[in-house]
Amino acid sequence: MSGYLKNSVKTETPGVNSLSRRGFFGMAWKGLGILVGLETLGMITAYFFSGKNKNTGAPRQLLEAGPVDSFGLNSVSAFMGGRFYLARQQDGGFIALSLRCTHLGCSVSWEADKNRFICPCHSSAFDISGEVLNPPAARALSYYPVLIENGLVKVDIGTLKERTRSGKDQLSYAP
Ligand code: FES
Incomplete structure (x- = not known):
């Protein structure tokens, strides 16, 4: 019995074993954290980067605004997260307007x-x-x-276009 206790004391050096156990769990948690992080990054990338911008070749950052029919004629919907207003004109055309005033950059309200x-x-x-x-x-x-793809309105929030005047060629229509 006393020999057993002696052996236990010898083989279980508390500092070393608890450290290695802690180290193991720490590494496991880190690995799990990296996996979750990579998965989240993949989901975000799949959501936002779904193609290339035809003008610049840069990845597009498409934000899905909703089905075409959910936006009435002559209506304005705010997308504060994307920093734009989706405005549907009387003729059915869509434009996603930046919130920023072209004077000194304050946010405009509808x-x-x-x-x-x-x-x-x-x-x-x-x-x-x-x-x-x-x-x-x-x-x-x-x-x-x-x-507008498959009846859904999508806004490329990675490509801000400046202009002097508005024009019909800047509107998008459902096919
Ligand atoms: S009018 Fe001056 S910032 Fe809008």
């Missing part, structure tokens, strides 16, 4: 009752296509390209 965007900083106003209605802003709101 006033549905007045059918216009208004900037709280110096009162610039823009119509539903992003065209300037009231200075001091001199340029139309910038926009992100819209793609």
